[in-house]
Amino acid sequence: MNIFSNNIRGIGGEVKREWIKNSRIQHHSVFVGLQETKSYEVKGGLDKFIWGPGNFQSEVVDPMGLFGGIVSLWDPSIFCAVESIKGVGFLCIKGVWLKSKKTVCFVNVYAPQDLNEKKLLWNKLFDLINSDSNVCWTVFGDFNAVRFPEERLGSIFCPQGAYYFNKFIFLDGLLEIKMGGRRFTYMNSKEDKHSKLDRYLVSPNVLDSWPHLNVTTLPRVHSDHCAIIISSNQLDFGPYPFRFFNSWLKDQNLEMIIVNGWSLGLNFGLNKIVSPLSVVVHKLKNLKEHIKAWRKEVIEANKKEPDELTNTINAIDLLAESGPMHEDLLKNRQYTYQKILEVESSRMEDLRQKS
Structure with missing residues:
Protein backbone atom coordinates (compact mmCIF):
# COMPACT_ATOMS: atom_id res chain seq x y z
CA MET A 1 0.00 0.00 0.00
CA SER A 232 4.76 -0.21 3.21
CA ASN A 233 7.60 0.05 0.69
CA GLN A 234 9.75 2.57 -1.18
CA LEU A 235 11.32 2.44 -4.60
CA ASP A 236 14.19 4.41 -6.07
CA PHE A 237 14.43 5.57 -9.68
CA GLY A 238 17.47 5.99 -11.89
CA PRO A 239 18.83 9.08 -13.57
CA TYR A 240 17.23 10.79 -16.56
CA PRO A 241 18.81 10.33 -20.03
CA PHE A 242 20.77 13.09 -21.79
CA ARG A 243 18.78 15.29 -24.16
CA PHE A 244 19.11 18.77 -25.68
CA PHE A 245 16.35 21.20 -24.69
CA ASN A 246 15.53 24.75 -25.69
CA SER A 247 15.84 25.89 -22.08
CA TRP A 248 19.61 25.36 -22.34
CA LEU A 249 19.76 28.35 -24.67
CA LYS A 250 18.92 30.54 -21.66
CA ASP A 251 22.09 29.43 -19.87
CA GLN A 252 24.72 32.15 -20.13
CA ASN A 253 27.48 29.52 -20.13
CA LEU A 254 26.26 27.78 -23.28
CA GLU A 255 27.86 30.26 -25.71
CA MET A 256 31.29 29.80 -24.17
CA ILE A 257 30.85 26.01 -24.15
CA ILE A 258 30.05 26.06 -27.88
CA VAL A 259 32.95 28.39 -28.69
CA ASN A 260 35.42 26.24 -26.75
CA GLY A 261 34.08 22.99 -28.15
CA TRP A 262 34.20 24.23 -31.73
CA SER A 263 37.69 25.71 -31.34
CA LEU A 264 39.35 22.51 -30.12
CA GLY A 265 42.28 21.53 -32.26
CA LEU A 266 42.04 18.49 -34.54
CA ASN A 267 44.92 16.03 -35.01
CA PHE A 268 44.81 14.36 -38.45
CA GLY A 269 48.57 13.90 -38.85
CA LEU A 270 51.14 16.14 -40.51
CA ASN A 271 50.93 14.92 -44.13
CA LYS A 272 47.32 13.75 -44.27
CA ILE A 273 45.00 15.59 -46.64
CA VAL A 274 41.64 16.16 -44.98
CA SER A 275 38.48 17.37 -46.69
CA PRO A 276 36.61 20.37 -45.28
CA LEU A 277 33.62 18.09 -44.64
CA SER A 278 35.74 15.82 -42.44
CA VAL A 279 36.88 18.83 -40.46
CA VAL A 280 33.28 19.87 -39.85
CA VAL A 281 32.28 16.33 -38.85
CA HIS A 282 35.11 16.08 -36.32
CA LYS A 283 34.37 19.55 -34.96
CA LEU A 284 30.71 18.60 -34.49
CA LYS A 285 31.78 15.42 -32.70
CA ASN A 286 34.07 17.40 -30.39
CA LEU A 287 31.33 19.94 -29.79
CA LYS A 288 28.86 17.20 -28.91
CA GLU A 289 31.23 15.67 -26.37
CA HIS A 290 31.98 19.10 -24.93
CA ILE A 291 28.28 19.85 -24.50
CA LYS A 292 27.65 16.40 -22.98
CA ALA A 293 30.38 16.95 -20.39
CA TRP A 294 28.94 20.40 -19.59
CA ARG A 295 25.39 19.03 -19.32
CA LYS A 296 26.56 16.28 -16.99
CA GLU A 297 27.84 18.93 -14.59
CA VAL A 298 24.68 21.00 -14.95
CA ILE A 299 22.41 18.00 -14.44
CA GLU A 300 24.21 17.09 -11.22
CA ALA A 301 23.88 20.67 -10.00
CA ASN A 302 20.21 20.82 -11.03
CA LYS A 303 19.49 17.62 -9.13
CA LYS A 304 20.87 19.15 -5.96
CA GLU A 305 19.28 22.60 -6.23
CA PRO A 306 15.58 21.63 -5.72
CA ASP A 307 16.54 19.41 -2.79
CA GLU A 308 18.67 22.15 -1.24
CA LEU A 309 15.89 24.73 -1.68
CA THR A 310 13.29 22.34 -0.28
CA ASN A 311 15.56 21.50 2.65
CA THR A 312 15.93 25.24 3.36
CA ILE A 313 12.14 25.65 3.48
CA ASN A 314 11.78 22.55 5.63
CA ALA A 315 14.44 23.80 8.07
CA ILE A 316 12.69 27.17 8.39
CA ASP A 317 9.33 25.46 8.98
CA LEU A 318 10.79 23.19 11.64
CA LEU A 319 12.39 26.19 13.33
CA ALA A 320 9.02 27.97 13.28
CA GLU A 321 7.46 25.05 15.16
CA SER A 322 9.58 25.91 18.20
CA GLY A 323 8.65 29.57 18.50
CA PRO A 324 7.74 32.87 16.77
CA MET A 325 9.14 33.34 13.27
CA HIS A 326 11.54 36.26 12.71
CA GLU A 327 10.64 38.47 9.74
CA ASP A 328 14.02 37.84 8.05
CA LEU A 329 13.39 34.08 8.08
CA LEU A 330 9.92 34.58 6.64
CA LYS A 331 11.38 36.67 3.80
CA ASN A 332 14.03 34.02 3.25
CA ARG A 333 11.33 31.37 2.93
CA GLN A 334 9.40 33.47 0.42
CA TYR A 335 12.56 34.05 -1.63
CA THR A 336 13.42 30.34 -1.55
CA TYR A 337 9.93 29.41 -2.69
CA GLN A 338 10.24 31.79 -5.66
CA LYS A 339 13.50 30.05 -6.59
CA ILE A 340 11.71 26.70 -6.48
CA LEU A 341 9.04 28.06 -8.83
CA GLU A 342 11.75 29.24 -11.24
CA VAL A 343 13.48 25.85 -11.22
CA GLU A 344 10.21 23.98 -11.68
CA SER A 345 9.09 26.31 -14.50
CA SER A 346 12.34 25.68 -16.38
CA ARG A 347 12.00 21.92 -15.93
CA MET A 348 8.38 21.98 -17.13
CA GLU A 349 9.48 23.81 -20.27
CA ASP A 350 11.78 20.84 -20.97
CA LEU A 351 8.94 18.40 -20.35
CA ARG A 352 6.66 20.22 -22.79
CA GLN A 353 9.35 19.98 -25.47
CA LYS A 354 9.90 16.29 -24.69
CA SER A 355 6.18 15.52 -25.06
Whole structure:
Protein backbone atom coordinates (compact mmCIF):
# COMPACT_ATOMS: atom_id res chain seq x y z
CA MET A 1 0.00 0.00 0.00
CA ASN A 2 1.23 3.46 -0.85
CA ILE A 3 -1.05 6.51 -0.66
CA PHE A 4 -0.26 10.17 -1.25
CA SER A 5 -2.51 12.77 0.43
CA ASN A 6 -2.39 16.56 0.46
CA ASN A 7 -4.64 19.55 1.03
CA ILE A 8 -3.36 21.30 -2.05
CA ARG A 9 -5.21 24.64 -1.67
CA GLY A 10 -6.16 24.84 -5.34
CA ILE A 11 -5.12 22.55 -8.20
CA GLY A 12 -5.11 25.13 -11.00
CA GLY A 13 -1.38 25.93 -11.00
CA GLU A 14 0.77 24.00 -13.48
CA VAL A 15 3.79 23.96 -11.18
CA LYS A 16 1.67 22.53 -8.38
CA ARG A 17 0.21 19.77 -10.58
CA GLU A 18 3.69 18.88 -11.82
CA TRP A 19 4.96 18.63 -8.23
CA ILE A 20 2.11 16.28 -7.28
CA LYS A 21 2.77 14.09 -10.31
CA ASN A 22 6.50 13.88 -9.61
CA SER A 23 5.91 13.18 -5.91
CA ARG A 24 3.52 10.35 -6.80
CA ILE A 25 6.04 8.84 -9.20
CA GLN A 26 8.97 9.28 -6.83
CA HIS A 27 7.17 7.60 -3.94
CA HIS A 28 5.44 5.03 -6.16
CA SER A 29 2.00 5.94 -4.83
CA VAL A 30 -0.82 3.87 -6.32
CA PHE A 31 -3.58 5.97 -4.75
CA VAL A 32 -3.67 9.76 -4.55
CA GLY A 33 -6.12 11.79 -2.46
CA LEU A 34 -6.25 15.57 -2.71
CA GLN A 35 -8.36 18.00 -0.75
CA GLU A 36 -9.45 21.57 -1.49
CA THR A 37 -8.96 21.33 -5.25
CA LYS A 38 -11.11 24.45 -5.85
CA SER A 39 -11.78 23.25 -9.40
CA TYR A 40 -14.64 21.82 -11.46
CA GLU A 41 -12.23 20.71 -14.20
CA VAL A 42 -10.42 17.82 -12.50
CA LYS A 43 -12.18 14.67 -13.72
CA GLY A 44 -11.50 14.10 -17.39
CA GLY A 45 -9.34 17.21 -17.53
CA LEU A 46 -6.68 18.13 -15.02
CA ASP A 47 -6.54 14.62 -13.54
CA LYS A 48 -4.25 13.35 -16.33
CA PHE A 49 -1.73 16.10 -15.49
CA ILE A 50 -1.95 15.22 -11.80
CA TRP A 51 -1.39 11.49 -12.33
CA GLY A 52 1.10 11.58 -15.20
CA PRO A 53 2.01 8.60 -17.40
CA GLY A 54 0.20 5.29 -17.11
CA ASN A 55 -3.37 4.12 -16.76
CA PHE A 56 -5.47 5.54 -13.94
CA GLN A 57 -9.02 6.19 -12.82
CA SER A 58 -10.41 9.08 -10.80
CA GLU A 59 -13.47 10.31 -8.96
CA VAL A 60 -14.30 13.72 -7.54
CA VAL A 61 -16.49 15.68 -5.19
CA ASP A 62 -16.87 19.10 -6.78
CA PRO A 63 -16.22 22.24 -4.73
CA MET A 64 -19.00 24.49 -3.49
CA GLY A 65 -18.32 27.73 -5.31
CA LEU A 66 -14.64 28.52 -4.88
CA PHE A 67 -14.24 26.39 -1.75
CA GLY A 68 -13.55 22.72 -1.16
CA GLY A 69 -13.32 19.97 -3.73
CA ILE A 70 -11.96 16.42 -3.33
CA VAL A 71 -10.31 14.12 -5.87
CA SER A 72 -9.09 10.54 -5.60
CA LEU A 73 -6.99 8.87 -8.29
CA TRP A 74 -5.73 5.29 -8.43
CA ASP A 75 -3.95 2.64 -10.48
CA PRO A 76 -6.62 0.14 -11.69
CA SER A 77 -4.00 -2.58 -12.16
CA ILE A 78 -3.45 -2.54 -8.38
CA PHE A 79 -6.85 -1.50 -7.05
CA CYS A 80 -10.10 -2.36 -8.85
CA ALA A 81 -12.79 0.14 -7.83
CA VAL A 82 -16.38 -1.09 -7.76
CA GLU A 83 -18.24 1.74 -6.04
CA SER A 84 -17.90 5.38 -5.06
CA ILE A 85 -19.78 6.92 -2.16
CA LYS A 86 -19.89 10.71 -1.90
CA GLY A 87 -21.01 13.07 0.81
CA VAL A 88 -20.32 16.52 2.18
CA GLY A 89 -16.70 16.41 3.27
CA PHE A 90 -15.74 12.93 2.04
CA LEU A 91 -15.20 10.70 -0.99
CA CYS A 92 -15.17 6.94 -0.44
CA ILE A 93 -13.82 4.55 -3.10
CA LYS A 94 -14.64 0.90 -2.48
CA GLY A 95 -12.96 -1.91 -4.38
CA VAL A 96 -10.65 -4.91 -4.39
CA TRP A 97 -6.92 -4.87 -3.76
CA LEU A 98 -6.02 -7.29 -6.54
CA LYS A 99 -2.89 -8.84 -5.04
CA SER A 100 -4.54 -9.89 -1.77
CA LYS A 101 -8.16 -10.06 -3.06
CA LYS A 102 -9.13 -7.97 -0.03
CA THR A 103 -12.09 -5.60 -0.14
CA VAL A 104 -10.82 -2.17 0.80
CA CYS A 105 -12.28 1.31 1.13
CA PHE A 106 -10.27 4.51 0.83
CA VAL A 107 -12.10 7.46 2.40
CA ASN A 108 -10.66 10.82 1.36
CA VAL A 109 -11.75 13.45 3.91
CA TYR A 110 -11.89 17.23 3.79
CA ALA A 111 -13.69 18.18 7.00
CA PRO A 112 -15.45 21.54 7.47
CA GLN A 113 -14.21 24.01 10.07
CA ASP A 114 -17.54 24.48 11.82
CA LEU A 115 -17.86 22.18 14.86
CA ASN A 116 -21.51 21.24 14.26
CA GLU A 117 -20.80 20.41 10.62
CA LYS A 118 -17.84 18.30 11.72
CA LYS A 119 -20.07 16.38 14.12
CA LEU A 120 -22.44 15.61 11.24
CA LEU A 121 -19.50 14.37 9.17
CA TRP A 122 -18.20 12.14 11.99
CA ASN A 123 -21.69 10.61 12.30
CA LYS A 124 -21.87 9.92 8.56
CA LEU A 125 -18.44 8.33 8.54
CA PHE A 126 -19.34 6.28 11.63
CA ASP A 127 -22.39 4.85 9.85
CA LEU A 128 -20.40 4.24 6.67
CA ILE A 129 -17.56 2.36 8.37
CA ASN A 130 -19.93 0.31 10.52
CA SER A 131 -21.93 -0.72 7.46
CA ASP A 132 -19.33 -3.40 6.64
CA SER A 133 -16.89 -4.59 9.29
CA ASN A 134 -15.18 -7.00 6.86
CA VAL A 135 -13.81 -4.17 4.74
CA CYS A 136 -10.26 -2.84 5.24
CA TRP A 137 -10.90 0.86 5.91
CA THR A 138 -8.32 3.60 5.36
CA VAL A 139 -9.60 7.07 6.27
CA PHE A 140 -7.28 9.94 5.51
CA GLY A 141 -7.00 13.59 4.55
CA ASP A 142 -7.52 16.98 6.19
CA PHE A 143 -9.74 16.46 9.25
CA ASN A 144 -9.56 20.11 10.33
CA ALA A 145 -9.34 18.85 13.91
CA VAL A 146 -6.70 17.93 16.44
CA ARG A 147 -6.86 15.14 19.01
CA PHE A 148 -4.64 16.52 21.81
CA PRO A 149 -3.39 19.93 23.02
CA GLU A 150 0.17 19.20 21.86
CA GLU A 151 -1.11 18.98 18.28
CA ARG A 152 -1.53 22.78 18.26
CA LEU A 153 0.99 25.59 18.64
CA GLY A 154 0.18 29.30 18.61
CA SER A 155 -3.60 28.77 18.49
CA ILE A 156 -6.32 27.83 20.98
CA PHE A 157 -7.00 24.14 21.60
CA CYS A 158 -10.71 23.24 21.39
CA PRO A 159 -11.47 20.47 23.94
CA GLN A 160 -15.00 19.99 22.61
CA GLY A 161 -13.83 19.54 19.03
CA ALA A 162 -11.15 17.08 20.14
CA TYR A 163 -13.70 15.14 22.21
CA TYR A 164 -16.04 14.52 19.28
CA PHE A 165 -13.16 13.70 16.93
CA ASN A 166 -11.64 11.18 19.37
CA LYS A 167 -15.08 9.74 20.05
CA PHE A 168 -15.57 9.05 16.35
CA ILE A 169 -12.16 7.37 16.13
CA PHE A 170 -12.75 5.29 19.26
CA LEU A 171 -16.29 4.13 18.44
CA ASP A 172 -15.25 3.09 14.92
CA GLY A 173 -12.28 1.19 16.34
CA LEU A 174 -9.84 3.05 14.10
CA LEU A 175 -6.11 3.20 14.68
CA GLU A 176 -3.91 6.16 13.82
CA ILE A 177 -0.65 5.31 12.07
CA LYS A 178 2.17 7.22 13.75
CA MET A 179 3.51 10.09 11.68
CA GLY A 180 7.22 10.67 11.17
CA GLY A 181 9.11 13.68 9.88
CA ARG A 182 7.52 16.49 11.89
CA ARG A 183 5.01 17.38 14.60
CA PHE A 184 2.55 19.42 12.55
CA THR A 185 1.08 19.26 9.05
CA TYR A 186 -0.39 22.77 8.78
CA MET A 187 1.31 26.15 9.14
CA ASN A 188 -0.21 29.57 8.43
CA SER A 189 1.40 32.17 6.15
CA LYS A 190 3.03 34.00 9.07
CA GLU A 191 4.40 30.67 10.33
CA ASP A 192 3.31 31.36 13.89
CA LYS A 193 0.38 28.91 14.04
CA HIS A 194 0.85 25.17 13.64
CA SER A 195 -1.55 22.23 13.79
CA LYS A 196 -1.63 18.53 13.04
CA LEU A 197 -4.75 18.44 10.86
CA ASP A 198 -3.80 15.69 8.38
CA ARG A 199 -3.49 12.02 9.27
CA TYR A 200 -4.23 8.38 8.38
CA LEU A 201 -6.73 6.26 10.32
CA VAL A 202 -7.11 2.54 9.58
CA SER A 203 -9.28 -0.32 10.75
CA PRO A 204 -7.35 -3.06 12.60
CA ASN A 205 -7.71 -5.56 9.73
CA VAL A 206 -5.63 -3.27 7.50
CA LEU A 207 -2.60 -4.14 9.62
CA ASP A 208 -3.19 -7.83 8.93
CA SER A 209 -2.41 -7.25 5.25
CA TRP A 210 0.07 -4.40 5.71
CA PRO A 211 1.70 -4.86 9.15
CA HIS A 212 4.60 -2.44 8.57
CA LEU A 213 2.78 0.72 7.57
CA ASN A 214 4.40 4.07 8.27
CA VAL A 215 3.38 7.67 7.62
CA THR A 216 5.87 10.27 6.43
CA THR A 217 5.41 14.01 5.92
CA LEU A 218 6.91 15.74 2.90
CA PRO A 219 8.29 19.30 3.12
CA ARG A 220 5.57 21.95 2.86
CA VAL A 221 6.25 23.67 -0.46
CA HIS A 222 3.18 24.38 -2.62
CA SER A 223 0.52 24.53 0.09
CA ASP A 224 0.13 25.50 3.73
CA HIS A 225 -0.35 21.77 4.42
CA CYS A 226 2.36 19.12 4.24
CA ALA A 227 1.69 16.17 1.99
CA ILE A 228 1.57 12.91 3.94
CA ILE A 229 2.34 9.44 2.57
CA ILE A 230 1.40 6.09 4.05
CA SER A 231 3.52 3.29 2.69
CA SER A 232 4.76 -0.21 3.21
CA ASN A 233 7.60 0.05 0.69
CA GLN A 234 9.75 2.57 -1.18
CA LEU A 235 11.32 2.44 -4.60
CA ASP A 236 14.19 4.41 -6.07
CA PHE A 237 14.43 5.57 -9.68
CA GLY A 238 17.47 5.99 -11.89
CA PRO A 239 18.83 9.08 -13.57
CA TYR A 240 17.23 10.79 -16.56
CA PRO A 241 18.81 10.33 -20.03
CA PHE A 242 20.77 13.09 -21.79
CA ARG A 243 18.78 15.29 -24.16
CA PHE A 244 19.11 18.77 -25.68
CA PHE A 245 16.35 21.20 -24.69
CA ASN A 246 15.53 24.75 -25.69
CA SER A 247 15.84 25.89 -22.08
CA TRP A 248 19.61 25.36 -22.34
CA LEU A 249 19.76 28.35 -24.67
CA LYS A 250 18.92 30.54 -21.66
CA ASP A 251 22.09 29.43 -19.87
CA GLN A 252 24.72 32.15 -20.13
CA ASN A 253 27.48 29.52 -20.13
CA LEU A 254 26.26 27.78 -23.28
CA GLU A 255 27.86 30.26 -25.71
CA MET A 256 31.29 29.80 -24.17
CA ILE A 257 30.85 26.01 -24.15
CA ILE A 258 30.05 26.06 -27.88
CA VAL A 259 32.95 28.39 -28.69
CA ASN A 260 35.42 26.24 -26.75
CA GLY A 261 34.08 22.99 -28.15
CA TRP A 262 34.20 24.23 -31.73
CA SER A 263 37.69 25.71 -31.34
CA LEU A 264 39.35 22.51 -30.12
CA GLY A 265 42.28 21.53 -32.26
CA LEU A 266 42.04 18.49 -34.54
CA ASN A 267 44.92 16.03 -35.01
CA PHE A 268 44.81 14.36 -38.45
CA GLY A 269 48.57 13.90 -38.85
CA LEU A 270 51.14 16.14 -40.51
CA ASN A 271 50.93 14.92 -44.13
CA LYS A 272 47.32 13.75 -44.27
CA ILE A 273 45.00 15.59 -46.64
CA VAL A 274 41.64 16.16 -44.98
CA SER A 275 38.48 17.37 -46.69
CA PRO A 276 36.61 20.37 -45.28
CA LEU A 277 33.62 18.09 -44.64
CA SER A 278 35.74 15.82 -42.44
CA VAL A 279 36.88 18.83 -40.46
CA VAL A 280 33.28 19.87 -39.85
CA VAL A 281 32.28 16.33 -38.85
CA HIS A 282 35.11 16.08 -36.32
CA LYS A 283 34.37 19.55 -34.96
CA LEU A 284 30.71 18.60 -34.49
CA LYS A 285 31.78 15.42 -32.70
CA ASN A 286 34.07 17.40 -30.39
CA LEU A 287 31.33 19.94 -29.79
CA LYS A 288 28.86 17.20 -28.91
CA GLU A 289 31.23 15.67 -26.37
CA HIS A 290 31.98 19.10 -24.93
CA ILE A 291 28.28 19.85 -24.50
CA LYS A 292 27.65 16.40 -22.98
CA ALA A 293 30.38 16.95 -20.39
CA TRP A 294 28.94 20.40 -19.59
CA ARG A 295 25.39 19.03 -19.32
CA LYS A 296 26.56 16.28 -16.99
CA GLU A 297 27.84 18.93 -14.59
CA VAL A 298 24.68 21.00 -14.95
CA ILE A 299 22.41 18.00 -14.44
CA GLU A 300 24.21 17.09 -11.22
CA ALA A 301 23.88 20.67 -10.00
CA ASN A 302 20.21 20.82 -11.03
CA LYS A 303 19.49 17.62 -9.13
CA LYS A 304 20.87 19.15 -5.96
CA GLU A 305 19.28 22.60 -6.23
CA PRO A 306 15.58 21.63 -5.72
CA ASP A 307 16.54 19.41 -2.79
CA GLU A 308 18.67 22.15 -1.24
CA LEU A 309 15.89 24.73 -1.68
CA THR A 310 13.29 22.34 -0.28
CA ASN A 311 15.56 21.50 2.65
CA THR A 312 15.93 25.24 3.36
CA ILE A 313 12.14 25.65 3.48
CA ASN A 314 11.78 22.55 5.63
CA ALA A 315 14.44 23.80 8.07
CA ILE A 316 12.69 27.17 8.39
CA ASP A 317 9.33 25.46 8.98
CA LEU A 318 10.79 23.19 11.64
CA LEU A 319 12.39 26.19 13.33
CA ALA A 320 9.02 27.97 13.28
CA GLU A 321 7.46 25.05 15.16
CA SER A 322 9.58 25.91 18.20
CA GLY A 323 8.65 29.57 18.50
CA PRO A 324 7.74 32.87 16.77
CA MET A 325 9.14 33.34 13.27
CA HIS A 326 11.54 36.26 12.71
CA GLU A 327 10.64 38.47 9.74
CA ASP A 328 14.02 37.84 8.05
CA LEU A 329 13.39 34.08 8.08
CA LEU A 330 9.92 34.58 6.64
CA LYS A 331 11.38 36.67 3.80
CA ASN A 332 14.03 34.02 3.25
CA ARG A 333 11.33 31.37 2.93
CA GLN A 334 9.40 33.47 0.42
CA TYR A 335 12.56 34.05 -1.63
CA THR A 336 13.42 30.34 -1.55
CA TYR A 337 9.93 29.41 -2.69
CA GLN A 338 10.24 31.79 -5.66
CA LYS A 339 13.50 30.05 -6.59
CA ILE A 340 11.71 26.70 -6.48
CA LEU A 341 9.04 28.06 -8.83
CA GLU A 342 11.75 29.24 -11.24
CA VAL A 343 13.48 25.85 -11.22
CA GLU A 344 10.21 23.98 -11.68
CA SER A 345 9.09 26.31 -14.50
CA SER A 346 12.34 25.68 -16.38
CA ARG A 347 12.00 21.92 -15.93
CA MET A 348 8.38 21.98 -17.13
CA GLU A 349 9.48 23.81 -20.27
CA ASP A 350 11.78 20.84 -20.97
CA LEU A 351 8.94 18.40 -20.35
CA ARG A 352 6.66 20.22 -22.79
CA GLN A 353 9.35 19.98 -25.47
CA LYS A 354 9.90 16.29 -24.69
CA SER A 355 6.18 15.52 -25.06
